[in-house]
Amino acid sequence: MFELHPRLMADTFEICELGQSKLLLMNDARYLWCVIVPKIAGAVEWHDLDEATATTVFNETMAVSRAIKTLEGIDKINIGAIGNVVSQLHIHVIGRKIGDAAWPTPVWGNGIAEAYSDTDAKNIIEKIKTALQKPL
Amino acid sequence: MFELHPRLMADTFEICELGQSKLLLMNDARYLWCVIVPKIAGAVEWHDLDEATATTVFNETMAVSRAIKTLEGIDKINIGAIGNVVSQLHIHVIGRKIGDAAWPTPVWGNGIAEAYSDTDAKNIIEKIKTALQKPL
Numbered sequence: 627m628f629e630l631h632p633r634l635m636a637d638t639f640e641i642c643e644l645g646q647s648k649l650l651l652m653n654d655a656r657y658l659w660c661v662i663v664p665k666i667a668g669a670v671e672w673h674d675l676d677e678a679t680a681t682t683v684f685n686e687t688m689a690v691s692r693a694i695k696t697l698e699g700i701d702k703i704n705i706g707a708i709g710n711v712v713s714q715l716h717i718h719v720i721g722r723k724i725g726d727a728a729w730p731t732p733v734w735g736n737g738i739a740e741a742y743s744d745t746d747a748k749n750i751i752e753k754i755k756t757a758l759q760k761p762l
Numbered sequence: 763m764f765e766l767h768p769r770l771m772a773d774t775f776e777i778c779e780l781g782q783s784k785l786l787l788m789n790d791a792r793y794l795w796c797v798i799v800p801k802i803a804g805a806v807e808w809h810d811l812d813e814a815t816a817t818t819v820f821n822e823t824m825a826v827s828r829a830i831k832t833l834e835g836i837d838k839i840n841i842g843a844i845g846n847v848v849s850q851l852h853i854h855v856i857g858r859k860i861g862d863a864a865w866p867t868p869v870w871g872n873g874i875a876e877a878y879s880d881t882d883a884k885n886i887i888e889k890i891k892t893a894l895q896k897p898l
Contacts, residue, residue: 671839673828684820692809702849703807707841710858710866722846730846735867 628665631714637739641751642758644686646679651751654739656728658697658721660690660754669715672707687717693757694721704732764801767850773875777887778894780822782815787887790875792864794836794857796826796890805851808843823853829893830857840868 630648638650638661646666652659664675664683672680691703700721707717720733728736742750766784774786774797782802788795800811800819808816827839836857843853856869864872878886 671827671831672841673824673831673839680824681817681820684817688809688816691807695807695809702846703809703843704846705808705841705843706868707839708868710838710840710868713838731871732842732844732846732868 628667630663631712631716633712634661634663634714634716639742639747639751641754644689646682647686649686649690649754651747651754652718652739653741653747655742655746656737656740657726657733658694658700658750658754659733660694660719660721662687662690662717662719664715666715670709670713672715672717675715683717687719689758690719693754693760694719696757696760697721697753699723706732706734708734764803766799767848767852769848770797770799770850770852775878775883775887777890780825782818783822785822785826785890787883787890788854788875789877789883790869791878791882792873792876793862793869794830794833794886794890795869796830796855796857798823798826798853798855800851802851806845806849808851808853811851819853823855825894826855829890829896830855832893832896833857833889835859842868842870844870 638652641649641651646664648663650661652661669675694700695703701724702722704720704722774788777785777787782800784799786797788797830836831839837860838858840856840858
């Protein structure tokens with residue numbers, strides 16, 4: 627049975643469920659940093675998923691990428707499936723701004739996360755949900 | 763017309779053509795580091811490709827991931843589409859070994875590339891080609 631890894635749970639807010647995945651917001655106000663976690667027990671590598679499931683997760687990744695790119699000030703999307711520390715398959719989809727805290731290097735392992743205020747987290751979650759619901 | 767970005771050309775060897783992409787080997791012997799470049803002029807974000815092309819590139823990414831994972835000593839695959847410096851759409855597929863030069867952090871921006879000898883580059887390219895041709 628699928629259970630979200632405790633480290634992912636501790637570091638994120640839940641945005642919503644996608645068809646095959648949970649969509650999470652990393653609690654780091656420096657970036658618009660989403661994480662997609664396919665609800666497949668024991669999944670580690672993306673290529674280990676059966677083809678239909680892998681493609682669904684890819685389509686969800688593209689939908690999140692496209693939605694985030696519409697949000698204010700986002701210049702570039704960074705996508706990563708790394709999992710060297712938390713092996714549960716999870717896909718980062720990060721909205722980057724030119725000049726942000728890590729620009730132009732990747733965000734992983736770069737400095738210390740800055741927690742959102744409750745209000746800011748709620749606002750950004752609403753913005754992401756709204757962007758996801760817009761027709762493409 | 764598609765042309766490989768000069769920075770990608772300078773930093774890699776060509777392994778082979780895939781259906782939609784060029785498959786390159788990063789000239790960095792510290793990792794088994796492949797780069798997939800869709801042959802689409804002007805492509806920047808993965809989600810900007812039309813759906814069929816995006817899915818083909820995803821399937822090519824999964825095939826490379828699966829092939830690399832079979833090679834000796836590879837413990838984890840890291841996938842990334844970043845493009846903050848070189849905006850031409852390119853997807854990193856990296857075979858990581860526990861204890862390698864950057865483990866467990868991502869490879870990007872970590873230390874200095876170690877060039878392959880000509881012989882080593884040829885050998886690893888042959889190994890990747892052979893792994894790609896094996897039935898899945």
